[in-house]
Amino acid sequence: MDLRHLRYFVAVAEELHFGRAAERLHMAQPPLSQQIRQLEAELGVELLHRTTRRVALTEAGRVYLDLARGILADVDRAAHQARLVSSGAVGHLSLGCVGSATYSLLPNLSRRLSVELPGVDFSFRGDMLGPDQVEALRGGTIDVALLRPPVADRSIIVHTLRRDRLLVALPVHHRLAGRGRLRAEDLAGEDLIVHSADRRSVMYDIVLGLLRDVGVEPRVRHEVGETSTLVTLVAGGLGVAVVPEPVTALELRGVAYRPLTGADSHVELAVAHRADRSEPHLARTVEIIRATVPGITDHTPRRDTAHEDEEGRGRSGA
Known part of the structure; x- marks a missing residue:
C-alpha cells in the first residue's frame, strides 16, 4: 500500500x-x-x-x-x-572537564549547549584529570572531554582550543605574595601542592618539569586529585601551587595569584573525542565548544578585597 x-x-x-x-x-x-x-x-x-x-x-x-x-x-x-x-539536534552526551575549565568554562558552555541543542540530553563530570578523561573516552563513559594535552592515544582526536597562562597560587600572607610576577626559580625551597603523580596528571609533569628545567628540585608536600582541593590547601597555608589561570574563577578567599614568567609559562586546553565517533550531535557539540571558548580566552587579574590584610597585600586573579 x-x-x-x-x-x-x-x-x-x-x-x-x-x-x-x-x-x-x-x-x-x-x-x-x-x-x-x-x-x-x-x-x-x-x-x-x-x-x-x-x-x-x-x-x-x-x-x-x-x-x-x-x-x-x-x-x-x-x-x-x-x-x-x-x-545533530537530539541525542545523549556525557562531557568530562578538567578542573580549571570546570570553574571558568563549564557554566557558560552548559548554558550555550542547552540553548543551541535543547534536544540533546547532556550530563557533565567536572574536575577530572586528563588521563582519567582519556580512559573514560576509551571506555565510553564520557563522549567529549575538555582536557590538558598531550594525549598519546591515537584513537583520540584532539582539537587545541587555547593556551592558558600559568600562575602561582599563594597564601595571601606568603612572602612572595607581595611581588607582581614570579619566576620558577622563586619557588626553590617552597612546599608544593600538586596534582597526583600516581594518577598520571598532566599538570604534575608540567609543574615539576618547569622547576627542574631551571635547576630547582621540587619539594612536593601534598598530592591531590581535584583542583578545588589543591587551591583549598593553598588557602590553608599548606604550600604553594602552579595552576592554569582559569583556576582563579574559584575566587577562593585566602589565595593570591601571581603570573609565572618564562618561556614555558602556558598550558594548552583542548577538546577531545574518540576518532570512531561520528554522530551528528557529537560533531555539533564540538563545534559549539570551539566557538564558545575563544570568547573567554583572556583573563584579566583583578583585586580580591575579601581577604586583604591591613597593608592591602592580598590580591587574587580572575
Whole structure:
C-alpha cells in the first residue's frame, strides 16, 4: 500500500467532497477518485458511500480514517525525528572537564549547549584529570572531554582550543605574595601542592618539569586529585601551587595569584573525542565548544578585597 493512498483517503474523508479534496491535494479530481477506488479494491471494503449529491463514510471508513490518521502522524513524527538526529539536534552526551575549565568554562558552555541543542540530553563530570578523561573516552563513559594535552592515544582526536597562562597560587600572607610576577626559580625551597603523580596528571609533569628545567628540585608536600582541593590547601597555608589561570574563577578567599614568567609559562586546553565517533550531535557539540571558548580566552587579574590584610597585600586573579 502506498502512503499516498492514505493521504488521499484522509483528505476525502475530512472534506466529504472530491472536488475540495482534490484542491487541497493540488491534483485533479478524476485521478483522486481513481486512487480511492484502487484503495478500496486493495482493502476489499467500501470506505465511502457516493451519490451524485453527497459523499459519506461507511462504518469501515470511519474506523479506517482513525487508523490512517494515526499511521500518517507516526510517519511524520518518524521523519521529523530522523531530520533532528541527522542535524545533530537530539541525542545523549556525557562531557568530562578538567578542573580549571570546570570553574571558568563549564557554566557558560552548559548554558550555550542547552540553548543551541535543547534536544540533546547532556550530563557533565567536572574536575577530572586528563588521563582519567582519556580512559573514560576509551571506555565510553564520557563522549567529549575538555582536557590538558598531550594525549598519546591515537584513537583520540584532539582539537587545541587555547593556551592558558600559568600562575602561582599563594597564601595571601606568603612572602612572595607581595611581588607582581614570579619566576620558577622563586619557588626553590617552597612546599608544593600538586596534582597526583600516581594518577598520571598532566599538570604534575608540567609543574615539576618547569622547576627542574631551571635547576630547582621540587619539594612536593601534598598530592591531590581535584583542583578545588589543591587551591583549598593553598588557602590553608599548606604550600604553594602552579595552576592554569582559569583556576582563579574559584575566587577562593585566602589565595593570591601571581603570573609565572618564562618561556614555558602556558598550558594548552583542548577538546577531545574518540576518532570512531561520528554522530551528528557529537560533531555539533564540538563545534559549539570551539566557538564558545575563544570568547573567554583572556583573563584579566583583578583585586580580591575579601581577604586583604591591613597593608592591602592580598590580591587574587580572575
